[in-house]
Amino acid sequence: MLRTDLVNTMFPADGSPPVRWRISDELVPYPQALAEMEERALAIAEGRADELVWLLEHPPLYTAGTSAEARDLLQPDRFPVYDAGRGGEYTYHGPGQRVVYVMLDLKRRRQDIRAYVSAVEDVVIRTLDMMNVRGERREDRVGVWVRRPERPLLPDGAMAEDKIAAIGIRLKRWVTFHGFSLNVEPDLSHFSGIVPCGISTYGVTSLVDLGLPVMMPDVDIRIREAFEQVFGSTVRDL
Numbered sequence: 001m002l003r004t005d006l007v008n009t010m011f012p013a014d015g016s017p018p019v020r021w022r023i024s025d026e027l028v029p030y031p032q033a034l035a036e037m038e039e040r041a042l043a044i045a046e047g048r049a050d051e052l053v054w055l056l057e058h059p060p061l062y063t064a065g066t067s068a069e070a071r072d073l074l075q076p077d078r079f080p081v082y083d084a085g086r087g088g089e090y091t092y093h094g095p096g097q098r099v100v101y102v103m104l105d106l107k108r109r110r111q112d113i114r115a116y117v118s119a120v121e122d123v124v125i126r127t128l129d130m131m132n133v134r135g136e137r138r139e140d141r142v143g144v145w146v147r148r149p150e151r152p153l154l155p156d157g158a159m160a161e162d163k164i165a166a167i168g169i170r171l172k173r174w175v176t177f178h179g180f181s182l183n184v185e186p187d188l189s190h191f192s193g194i195v196p197c198g199i200s201t202y203g204v205t206s207l208v209d210l211g212l213p214v215m216m217p218d219v220d221i222r223i224r225e226a227f228e229q230v231f232g233s234t235v236r237d238l
Contacts, residue, residue, distance in 0.1 A: 008122040010109040011232045017050050019104070020237035021224060024056040027095065030063065030082045037177040040103050045173040051108075052237065053179075053227060054101040055220055060094035060187075062194055065168055075193035086168040086178040088142070090194040096186035096206070098219055102169075102179035104231065111174055117142060117167065119230050120180055124165045126226035127182070127219070131212055135164060141199060142167050146210065154201065162205035163196065184208065184219050 033056065043049035062073065062081045065088035072090050073081065079092075093099055106116060121137045124144040128135035135144040144165040151160035167180045183206035191204045207214050228234055 008115075008119050009230055010104075010106075010116065010119045012051075012105075012108045016108050016232075018233040018235040019051045019053055019227075019231065021234040022052060022054045022237035023220060024054070027059050028056045030058055030061055030080070030093070033058070033101065034082070034084070037101055037103065038172075041172050041175045041177045044103055044105050045175045051105055052101075052103045053234065054103070055223070056099050056101070057095050057097060057216075058093040058099060060190055061092070063091055063093065063168075065089050065091070072195035073193075074195065078193040079190070084168065084178065086170045088166070088168040091166045091168065091181065091196060092186075092191050092194060093181060094186050094190055096184055096208075096216075098182045098184050098216060098223070100179045100182070100223060102176055104176045106171070106174045106176065109231075113169075113171065116176065117169065120167055120169070123223070123226045123230050124167075124180055124182060126229060127222045128164070130222045130225070131207065131214065131219075133164075133207070133210060133212065136161075145202070146205060148203075148205070160203070162203040163199075164205050164207070164210075166196070182207075182219065182223070184214065184216055 040052055060079045062079055063084040065084055065086050068089045121144055125135040143163050145161045146164050148160040148162055154160055165180055165182045168178050169176055170178050185206055185208040196204055
């Protein structure tokens with residue numbers, strides 16, 4: 001079954017508390033975020049904490065997933081490089097990119113990793129749709145993509161397209177962490193230090209690059225609305 005054929009809603013079991021929704025205004029160092037995610041995921045698995053979605057930005061850095069190839073790190077001295085422990089390959093994080101870390105207990109929802117990845121993609125696609133951008137999933141590459149008909153065709157004659165959102169996940173005891181990153185207005189030249197997600201055929205874009213001068217708080221509102229459509233209700237984390 002293709003991911004496009006999966007049911008993309010993953011609401012929790014009846015009686016589950018709403019997902020906590022946290023937004024950090026300052027840049028968060030990657031090691032701090034990773035440690036907090038792992039601690040929260042364990043607490044969720046043990047029933048000591050509610051599920052959480054954490055929106056933040058990082059300083060400029062590269063992360064290596066479990067499938068990262070050394071040859072795809074083109075400029076190893078450009079920014080700090082961290083071992084993320086998530087699935088996937090190399091990716092970039094930095095200011096102007098909304099990183100969304102999603103910590104959900106799939107035992108309360110559906111214990112299906114492919115369905116979860118598809119649901120996360122759907123959150124991004126719905127978010128973009130609210131801003132009149134058509135995001136699309138691809139069965140052979142995880143993430144969300146936009147077509148670029150104004151660009152020259154690819155060598156195989158296909159339409160050019162760029163990645164606008166990367167997805168990388170990890171599970172412990174059926175609790176998810178890591179999540180997705182949506183390019184709002186990052187410095188796109190920073191992606192040139194890696195082969196993003198191991199894919200060199202396609203480029204990288206952002207909302208501002210597509211001609212949408214949106215502000216991060218406006219994007220956050222749409223992400224939350226899309227998330228609730230797919231995963232259920234949220235409440236602001238104090």
